Amino acid sequence: MINTVHCVVLKTESEALESVPHPGELGERVLANVSKEGWNKWLERLTMIINENGLSTADVESIELIEAHMKGFFFGEGEMGQLPSGFQAGTQNAAPAKSK
Numbered sequence: 001m002i003n004t005v006h007c008v009v010l011k012t013e014s015e016a017l018e019s020v021p022h023p024g025e026l027g028e029r030v031l032a033n034v035s036k037e038g039w040n041k042w043l044e045r046l047t048m049i050i051n052e053n054g055l056s057t058a059d060v061e062s063i064e065l066i067e068a069h070m071k072g073f074f075f076g077e078g079e080m081g082q083l084p085s086g087f088q089a090g091t092q093n094a095a096p097a098k099s100k
Contacts, residue, residue, distance in 0.1 A: 008074055009038030026067060034074060042073055045081075 005016040014035030020027040021039055030039070049055065049069050055062035065080075072081020 005033065005035055007035035007038040008033045009041055010035060014038065022067075022070070026070065030070075030074060038074075042070065045069070045073055 003016040004013050006012070007014045014037055017031055017034065017036055017039055020031045021034075022030055034042070046066065046069070049066065050057070050062075053062075053065065055065060057063065057066070068078055068080040070081070071077040072079065074081070
C-alpha cells in the first residue's frame with residue numbers, strides 16, 4: 001500500500017516521501033507535509049537557488065539560507081522561497097547576438 005500525504009506544494013493528496021529528506025525538525029515537517037512530487041519541485045527550485053547565489057551545501061551559512069528558502073517554499077514562512085521577480089522559466093538572460 002502506498003502512503004499518501006496532503007502535499008502543501010501540490011495542494012492535493014499525493015504519494016508520500018519514504019524517509020526524512022532533510023535533518024532536524026524541518027525535515028520532519030517536510031516528511032509530514034510534502035509529497036514525492038512536491039519534493040522534486042523543491043529540488044528544481046533548490047538547483048536554481050544554489051546556482052543563482054553561488055551557494056555550497058558544505059557551508060553553514062549557505063545551508064542556513066537554503067533552509068530559509070525551504071521554509072518559504074513549503075510553508076510560506078519568511079520572505080524567501082519565491083521565484084525572483086521577473087523570472088520566467090525557459091528564457092535566457094544572454095544578450096541577443098549582434099547581426100553583421
